[in-house]
């Protein structure tokens with residue numbers, strides 16, 4: 073029976089269940105993945121070699137009726153950054169995994185060749201041959217898997233990019249319609265999974281016993297407050313901005329703030345932004361026959377998701393997130409949502425992270441491989457990856473590698489990972505997070521944008537460098553908790569503005585683990601996660617010098633505000649001092 | 651004299667009935683008054699019960715939140731870009 077920690081090793085043909093060690097019992101998500109990676113993976117190992125492990129873990133409340141909690145973490149040593157990685161995703165897979173009683177799945181070993189599918193149900197777990205499902209796109213593979221195992225099963229997979237062991241290979245999960253559209257995209261975890269000989273994990277949740285709630289009264293009390301808060305806050309409420317326009321509603325506001333990077337971080341605003349905005353996309357979804365709002369996993373109140381399609385509802389892509397639209401759009405000088413949709417579909421199909429891919433294409437454009445704005449050319453590059461040509465292999469390894477190969481100076485990466493959709497020169501707090509998080513450039517690791525641009529949880533002038541170290545530090549700590557809890561990061565918009573909603577969230581955690589859990593405990597958990605990850609990275613050879621933004625961001629002023637990134641090195645180094 | 655162009659975003663577009671309007675005003679405070687006079691639907695969206703600008707409405711002048719400029723006293727003219735947003739978020 074599925075329960076505890078499932079450890080699988082294709083090289084040795086072993087599948088075993090282990091009891092959950094005491095120190096992990098009250099943790100979930102990122103706290104579990106980072107603890108296991110730190111304990112079991114040598115920090116100096118090669119990410120694609122025999123000593124790395126892929127760890128999956130649902131959040132603490134995932135699989136319960138807590139709202140917007142269908143999230144989980146994937147962790148390993150990252151082939152992209154060389155440091156510890158936690159990549160977070162929302163998918164029904166997370167809920168099914170939790171309901172099956174799985175605290176974690178650990179994938180280890182390095183078989184010589186071939187790919188397996190790991191099938192897990194309430195009865196057993198077994199390896200099946202996956203050769204027929206390899207070297208094909210994930211949309212097709214997911215259809216085949218659903219045909220064979222039923223449309224209720226949930227899937228985690230590595231795509232063609234994973235088969236290439238590419239540093240930008242993400243881990244792909246299904247949305248509620250079974251589309252291969254939800255990603256733990258960042259950091260190359262698809263390559264870690266594929267190099268363990270594993271292509272797919274299929275979960276059959278039939279008969280699953282569900283998540284044990286140790287103190288039901290506390291849980292229900294907390295849930296009531298949290299649901300109320302989410303339903304009342306302007307951002308998270310049904311019919312609010314996120315459900316009406318999706319995350320892409322940010323395009324216009326970031327462009328207006330001068331912080332939306334265009335053409336490989338050479339400008340912070342452009343009059344064409346409106347053409348790819350959330351407002352425009354919501355209108356087009358109606359015209360084309362897509363779905364809005366939608367959810368990544370059942371039980372979400374906020375409902376930020378959607379299904380983008382071609383005309384007549386054809387070739388559904390899944391969600392076009394703000395980050396993806398930006399990376400594959402304005403950052404490449406492409407202002408056509410239909411082309412962006414096709415590029416996003418290609419990423420989902422090949423198993424690639426959209427943020428890294430968009431930045432890679434933009435750097436390729438800067439390096440002269442194609443012109444900015446050349447959408448058709450960008451689609452051709454995706455075909456190179458599909459065909460596994462040498463050019464394709466280069467492109468699937470991210471912006472850093474392509475920048476080096478093409479002699480590009482303006483390469484927007486930190487610790488080898490591409491910078492997301494907020495320019496650090498116009499939004500200095502998020503730049504501080506990019507520089508100092510253990511993850512490499514990652515907005516979700518400390519989302520200061522909430523306060524700097526969106527005025528959630530207070531206000532902070534995005535151009536003023538003086539308070540950014542403290543701001544980023546607090547957001548990084550909170551992210552360490554949120555990523556462990558199983559709650560979607562977007563719940564933060566409501567919890568930061570209302571102490572009772574925050575308290576409700578804490579009580580739901582307390583209800584599941586069966587002991588009092590306070591807002592202070594959230595902070596403790598967040599700090600503990602960051603400390604584990606910092607230690608791993610330090611042992612892997614990272615120093616303060618790695619906690620820096622690329623040089624051009626201190627040298628080249630960004631129009632229209634003509635600011636450079638000017639948070640001092642001393643302040644950056646203070647963030648993790650304790 | 652042509653006025654300043656004020657652009658609306660997200661749900662506020664519907665209330666304003668268009669993506670942008672022209673307003674002749676010297677500062678943001680008087681701009682808000684004129685806007686609401688011309689488009690009463692915007693009143694519900696932008697003002698609280700006391701008739702003050704809601705916390706959830708963000709106004710930017712040349713890409714700067716007016717909270718970090720002179721607030722409602724921030725001067726505007728036809729060379730400035732003015733944008734009005736409801737509370738939105740994403741990530």
Ligand code: SF4
Pocket residue numbers: 140141142162366367368369372373374375376377560561562
């Ligand atoms: S807000 Fe969006 S990403 Fe978060 S849980 Fe809901 S649908 Fe998923």
